Amino acid sequence: MPGRTASHPARNPRAAKGYNPLVVTPMTRFPVLLVHGGAWDIPADLLDAHEQGVFNSLQAGWNILEKGGSSLDAVQAAVTVLEDHPAFDAGRGSFLTRDGRVQLDALIMDGATLRAGGVACVERLRNPIQAARLVLDESPHVYFVGEGAEEFAQTHGVPLIDNAELVLDRERRRLAEAQARETSGAPDRTFSGHSEHEPPGGHDTVGAVAIDLHGGLAAATSTGGTLNKDPGRVGDSSLIGCGCYADNASAAVSLTGWGEPIMKLVLGKWATDRVLGGSSPEQVAPDAIAYLFRRLGGHGGIILLAPDGRYGLAHNTPRMAWGVHTTDGPRTGTKL
Numbered sequence: 001m002p003g004r005t006a007s008h009p010a011r012n013p014r015a016a017k018g019y020n021p022l023v024v025t026p027m028t029r030f031p032v033l034l035v036h037g038g039a040w041d042i043p044a045d046l047l048d049a050h051e052q053g054v055f056n057s058l059q060a061g062w063n064i065l066e067k068g069g070s071s072l073d074a075v076q077a078a079v080t081v082l083e084d085h086p087a088f089d090a091g092r093g094s095f096l097t098r099d100g101r102v103q104l105d106a107l108i109m110d111g112a113t114l115r116a117g118g119v120a121c122v123e124r125l126r127n128p129i130q131a132a133r134l135v136l137d138e139s140p141h142v143y144f145v146g147e148g149a150e151e152f153a154q155t156h157g158v159p160l161i162d163n164a165e166l167v168l169d170r171e172r173r174r175l176a177e178a179q180a181r182e183t184s185g186a187p188d189r190t191f192s193g194h195s196e197h198e199p200p201g202g203h204d205t206v207g208a209v210a211i212d213l214h215g216g217l218a219a220a221t222s223t224g225g226t227l228n229k230d231p232g233r234v235g236d237s238s239l240i241g242c243g244c245y246a247d248n249a250s251a252a253v254s255l256t257g258w259g260e261p262i263m264k265l266v267l268g269k270w271a272t273d274r275v276l277g278g279s280s281p282e283q284v285a286p287d288a289i290a291y292l293f294r295r296l297g298g299h300g301g302i303i304l305l306a307p308d309g310r311y312g313l314a315h316n317t318p319r320m321a322w323g324v325h326t327t328d329g330p331r332t333g334t335k336l
């Protein structure tokens with residue numbers, strides 16, 4: 001029951017026509033794009049590659065936004081660049097499962113309509129975010145997994161590839177090292193801030209959130225999951241409200257980090273609900289990461305964007321690859 005809301009019908013013609021003003025409430029006329037390329041102890045020799053990757057991703061998304069394109073197209077384009085970049089744990093170059101395969105998860109969500117599309121455990125798609133977008137656009141369903149997701153994508157024109165095309169030697173070595181550490185009981189050294197229960201490896205997932213010239217929010221997250229994961233494991237990244245969420249009434253969010261705690265806290269929705277409740281994204285972003293650690297000892301990072309263009313970023317890992325593009329231009333970094 002809309003009744004009296006933040007947006008009075010007299011000031012909001014769409015509300016007068018029967019739209020729920022909490023669903024479509026454009027509040028900005030300038031685009032903003034935020035991206036991340038994972039939060040962990042990014043090794044020194046990979047810092048430049050991460051920063052270059054997030055910069056390229058910003059360029060791709062901004063090209064769409066500045067021409068008046070949709071935030072949905074922008075986050076898809078930004079994440080596609082990061083999936084194609086081998087430095088990140090998304091698309092080619094992802095971490096490997098315990099048995100040496102790449103299994104990918106992705107979600108994309110449109111804040112204006114709450115339409116969402118997700119895929120998980122796909123092995124034969126170069127760009128899972130593209131398949132997720134097809135689910136959003138072409139299916140009455142929200143989520144497809146495994147072979148069903150691959151067949152859905154193929155039916156809609158996406159070529160299937162051999163899983164080996166996604167596997168890098170670098171990742172074969174990383175997996176072998178992780179499994180050797182596991183066998184010897186030695187501590188994981190790829191992420192110095194990890195808790196006792198945290199799985200080995202970094203958090204190199206990618207994501208983007210954007211607001212377009214029409215005031216529409218969108219979010220997208222894509223991942224290869226955690227290093228040495230059991231085949232079939234799905235993390236937070238592609239689960240709606242966990243690693244990704246967008247609603248024009250509240251905010252758009254993408255998370256990275258140890259997926260199991262993020263899922264248990266439904267942390268993406270936790271954060272967007274706080275923005276809806278009146279808190280600033282600048283404050284909610286660090287609060288969300290503090291909550292993740294306080295409740296479950298989790299580590300990770302967040303990008304969060306409100307309908308008025310304000311945003312927040314935070315991480316409790318040694319580093320996080322991040323990028324922000326406003327009308328003032330692009331900014332990138334590997335630590336906040």
Ligand code: ASP
Nearest residue numbers: 203204205225235257259
């Ligand atoms: N959140 C991802 C997962 O648990 C990993 C990451 O962020 O890198 O699958």
